[in-house]
Amino acid sequence: MGFGELRHIDVSYDKKNFILQDLSLDINKGELLSLLGPSGCGKTTTLRVIAGLIEASAGTFVLDGVDMTHTPVHKRDFGMVFQSYALFPHLTVYENIAFGLRLRKLDEATIKKQVGKIVDICDIAGFEKRFPKQLSGGQRQRVALARALVIEPKLLLLDEPLSNLDAQLRLQMRTSIKRIQQELGISTVFVTHDQEECFSISDRVAIMQKGKIEQCDSPERIYSRPATQMIARFVGFKNFFTIEQANQLRIATDGAGQDTKMLCIRPEDIVLGAKESSGLNSTVGTVEVRTYLGKAYQYEVKIPQATVTVVNSEETVFGVGEIVTLAFPREKLVFLSR
Amino acid sequence: MTKSRYLVSLGPCILLVAVCLLIPLVFTILPSFFTPGFSLSYYTQFFTDSFSTSILFRSLRLSFITTLICIVIGLPTSYYISLLKEKKRRIILSLTLFPLLTNAVVRGFAWISILGKNGLINQFLQKIGLIDMPLKLLYTDFAIVIGSVYLFLPVMLSTLTSVMEGIGDDVVEAAYSLGAPPTATFFKVIVPLSFSGVLVAGVMVFAGTISAYTTPTLLGGNQNMMLATLLYQQSNTLSNWTTSAVIAFIMILISLGMMKIFNIIASKVDKRGEGNV
Amino acid sequence: MYKHRLITIIAWVTLVFIFLPLLLIVITSFNSADTITLPLEGFSLQWFVKVFKSRSLVQSFKNSLVLALVSSSIGIVFGLFTSVALVKRPGKFSNLLLSLFLSPSLIPGIVIGYVLFRFLVVQLQLPLTFSLILGHLLVVMPYSVRIICASLKNIDESMEEAARTLGCTSSMAFVKVVLPNLRPAIISAFMLSFINSFNNIPVSMYLKGPGMNTLPYAMMNHIEYNYDPTVSALSVMLMGMTLLFMFVMDRSMSAQRQKSKTVCGE
Numbered sequence: 054m055g056f057g058e059l060r061h062i063d064v065s066y067d068k069k070n071f072i073l074q075d076l077s078l079d080i081n082k083g084e085l086l087s088l089l090g091p092s093g094c095g096k097t098t099t100l101r102v103i104a105g106l107i108e109a110s111a112g113t114f115v116l117d118g119v120d121m122t123h124t125p126v127h128k129r130d131f132g133m134v135f136q137s138y139a140l141f142p143h144l145t146v147y148e149n150i151a152f153g154l155r156l157r158k159l160d161e162a163t164i165k166k167q168v169g170k171i172v173d174i175c176d177i178a179g180f181e182k183r184f185p186k187q188l189s190g191g192q193r194q195r196v197a198l199a200r201a202l203v204i205e206p207k208l209l210l211l212d213e214p215l216s217n218l219d220a221q222l223r224l225q226m227r228t229s230i231k232r233i234q235q236e237l238g239i240s241t242v243f244v245t246h247d248q249e250e251c252f253s254i255s256d257r258v259a260i261m262q263k264g265k266i267e268q269c270d271s272p273e274r275i276y277s278r279p280a281t282q283m284i285a286r287f288v289g290f291k292n293f294f295t296i297e298q299a300n301q302l303r304i305a306t307d308g309a310g311q312d313t314k315m316l317c318i319r320p321e322d323i324v325l326g327a328k329e330s331s332g333l334n335s336t337v338g339t340v341e342v343r344t345y346l347g348k349a350y351q352y353e354v355k356i357p358q359a360t361v362t363v364v365n366s367e368e369t370v371f372g373v374g375e376i377v378t379l380a381f382p383r384e385k386l387v388f389l390s391r
Numbered sequence: 392m393t394k395s396r397y398l399v400s401l402g403p404c405i406l407l408v409a410v411c412l413l414i415p416l417v418f419t420i421l422p423s424f425f426t427p428g429f430s431l432s433y434y435t436q437f438f439t440d441s442f443s444t445s446i447l448f449r450s451l452r453l454s455f456i457t458t459l460i461c462i463v464i465g466l467p468t469s470y471y472i473s474l475l476k477e478k479k480r481r482i483i484l485s486l487t488l489f490p491l492l493t494n495a496v497v498r499g500f501a502w503i504s505i506l507g508k509n510g511l512i513n514q515f516l517q518k519i520g521l522i523d524m525p526l527k528l529l530y531t532d533f534a535i536v537i538g539s540v541y542l543f544l545p546v547m548l549s550t551l552t553s554v555m556e557g558i559g560d561d562v563v564e565a566a567y568s569l570g571a572p573p574t575a576t577f578f579k580v581i582v583p584l585s586f587s588g589v590l591v592a593g594v595m596v597f598a599g600t601i602s603a604y605t606t607p608t609l610l611g612g613n614q615n616m617m618l619a620t621l622l623y624q625q626s627n628t629l630s631n632w633t634t635s636a637v638i639a640f641i642m643i644l645i646s647l648g649m650m651k652i653f654n655i656i657a658s659k660v661d662k663r664g665e666g667n668v
Numbered sequence: 669m670y671k672h673r674l675i676t677i678i679a680w681v682t683l684v685f686i687f688l689p690l691l692l693i694v695i696t697s698f699n700s701a702d703t704i705t706l707p708l709e710g711f712s713l714q715w716f717v718k719v720f721k722s723r724s725l726v727q728s729f730k731n732s733l734v735l736a737l738v739s740s741s742i743g744i745v746f747g748l749f750t751s752v753a754l755v756k757r758p759g760k761f762s763n764l765l766l767s768l769f770l771s772p773s774l775i776p777g778i779v780i781g782y783v784l785f786r787f788l789v790v791q792l793q794l795p796l797t798f799s800l801i802l803g804h805l806l807v808v809m810p811y812s813v814r815i816i817c818a819s820l821k822n823i824d825e826s827m828e829e830a831a832r833t834l835g836c837t838s839s840m841a842f843v844k845v846v847l848p849n850l851r852p853a854i855i856s857a858f859m860l861s862f863i864n865s866f867n868n869i870p871v872s873m874y875l876k877g878p879g880m881n882t883l884p885y886a887m888m889n890h891i892e893y894n895y896d897p898t899v900s901a902l903s904v905m906l907m908g909m910t911l912l913f914m915f916v917m918d919r920s921m922s923a924q925r926q927k928s929k930t931v932c933g934e
Contacts, residue, residue, distance in 0.1 A: 396753075410802075487683065648775065
């Protein structure tokens with residue numbers, strides 16, 4: 054039972070092609086939930102359904118016990134930050150931020166106080182009299198954020214707010230966003246396609262593909278226990294084997310469940326040893342390619358039926374053509390049903 | 392391009408404008424400043440004559456009203472058109488521009504047949520028994536305004552529609568998300584961002600209305616003259632060269648003055664920036 | 669997104685306001701009654717016949733047609749020469765010159781007509797026909813200059829240079845390479861010039877004379893003395909002619925577009 058609940062949401066324009074299909078999602082109070090996925094996966098559509106900019110063809114959306122499924126956008130009281138920031142070019146920074154407050158018919162003194170407070174929190178003090186045209190990308194982003202936050206919304210919605218910024222600014226801004234979100238304790242839904250950004254600040258991540266949620270979990274759990282092959286690849290797993298292949302290679306498969314189709318392991322978790330150290334759970338192979346990564350070496354090792362990628366930061370360096378043993382520690386194996 | 396070629400290429404046009412515009416303008420208007428010594432007496436005569444000043448004020452007043460009406464009707468209509476899907480939008484836009492291809496006589500005649508004593512409106516009202524005597528709708532200031540609005544509304548619509556198409560969807564959505572219902576969004580976001588279009592089209596409508604001849608003549612007649620009607624009467628019927636020159640000069644001043652005011656306002660507005668950010 | 673009810677209503681009322689008068693003209697032109705009334709007493713083409721029977725209307729139509737064709741064609745030539753000079757040799761005077769060439773569109777039409785009359789006809793005693801052509805040329809020239817200049821600025825100069833490396837003189841290069849790419853601009857400039865010349869009233873009004881009448885003026889005269897659907901019928905025919913004209917021009921423009929598409933290998 055979440056603070057916000059999407060249940061069985063369908064979004065389709067012609068009953069044949071579904072942009073979202075039977076999608077259900079919980080939003081917990083005070084958390085930063087991210088929607089992550091490649092373009093076309095439906096994450097922005099989901100956000101716009103929550104915002105009310107798109108009407109779902111089926112399903113419900115309830116927030117804090119109130120059914121919002123058919124509430125029009127301007128009555129939902131959510132703060133939204135758009136990818137393009139969508140600042141009003143004809144208004145100053147102050148007026149942009151005050152826009153929502155003026156609509157709520159607050160008196161001048163209150164507006165001035167609220168705007169002043171949020172301007173400090175979002176670090177744009179001193180820019181109040183400027184026009185959007187005169188601001189840099191990072192400054193516009195902060196104004197957009199301030200404008201959405203000042204109305205004290207029930208939900209904060211961010212649509213890829215950092216994708217138009219350069220790398221360094223992106224790092225700075227995502228920390229600011231996380232800090233502000235925690236300080237104000239505001240429930241937030243954050244859409245992005247950048248995995249690192251997402252994992253670094255989210256409390257939970259919903260990974261989406263083709264209109265469905267593949268896994269919704271904390272970043273740590275997704276990282277160590279991905280649910281599907283797609284997600285595993287996304288978080289850095291290489292080396293995928295079917296059960297048959299695993300058995301042939303003498304990899305322990307006792308952790309497999311009923312519907313396990315594959316298993317995988319990270320390059321960093323495979324133990325590389327010299328020819329002589331072969332043992333029970335190990336396989337023998339030949340080094341084909343060796344790449345220097347700085348902190349470690351990456352080896353492509355050819356074993357029967359496959360080539361395995363191994364990253365090894367140990368002192369011993371193996372040469373191309375050398376015969377090596379690979380051990381696959383049981384606890385580092387991840388079993389996948391999809 | 393060689394200098395000689397350059398001059399030869401530009402020659403014809405420069406000659407055309409000089410011989411057919413600049414020289415005739417100076418030739419016709421300069422004498423109005425000399426009686427024979429330099430004096431503004433012809434102009435003071437014009438401004439002290441109540442007949443002339445009433446026409447001048449009528450022209451300014453009706454042009455202003457026409458421009459205002461075009462703006463007030465034009466803004467919502469253009470917004471509606473700019474929201475239509477591509478195909479429908481193109482069709483409706485080209486249909487609104489179609490009247491521009493007919494000449495002013497056709498358009499004026501259409502309104503004569505609607506507003507006249509035996510026109511369609513009076514026929515209809517008399518038939519359903521609402522009135523006994525026909526209403527005087529033609530040869531009034533009202534008729535001139537309707538005819539002028541009819542003449543220039545397409546210009547306002549096409550200018551505003553293209554400006555509004557440039558307003559991003561995201562700015563409108565941002566306004567909604569902040570709590571602005573559609574009407575408030577229209578007035579607080581769409582209208583301010585269309586200001587440049589209003590300015591450009593507004594100048595065209597005002598300048599066009601105040602310089603027009605056919606529409607005021609057909610729909611206003613001699614009882615409700617505008618500057619152009621007066622000019623024609625003075626020059627063709629009465630052969631008053633100097634009065635005609637005075638009127639011509641005043642008309643030029645008003646047109647060019649409007650452009651100057653427009654440029655000043657436009658540069659002031661440009662500071663705050665109107666493009667999508 | 670939202671369907672603003674009030675805005676939709678205002679929009680449709682406005683659109684009806686724009687279409688209705690012209691529609692009424694079309695309908696009433698087929699009336700068998702003697703005046704403009706609704707509903708129609710009967711269906712009749714008598715007014716269309718009357719148009720053709722009116723010598724003044726037919727003659728003035730021919731005059732306007734020829735005048736428009738001549739002034740537009742000359743206008744295009746003027747526009748071409750001027751644009752080439754302005755674009756190929758931009759200098760500190762270019763902006764000033766451009767404003768000069770566009771100035772006729774800023775002066776009220778009736779003032780242009782009046783001063784032309786006073787100078788060309790009264791003072792210089794030039795023949796009316798010649799003055800009319802000059803006057804119309806002055807009015808349509810800005811359209812050509814504006815449209816062709818804008819288009820020329822967008823044409824890549826290196827095309828001409830390539831042609832010259834292949835053996836063309838600079839004039840040949842212009843004719844073979846630049847002109848074909850200017851075709852859409854020339855066509856739309858011609859269209860705009862033609863329509864504005866054909867429909868022009870203020871200049872034609874002053875420079876008219878016995879036997880040298882333009883159609884709009886003849887129409888105004890007719891209205892003054894006869895209040896009947898003759899002018900409606902003529903208006904319908906003019907509207908049809910304009911539509912046909914635009915259709916033909918649009919076709920030739922899209923034919924040009926098709927050709928350039930295949931050349932570029934799309």
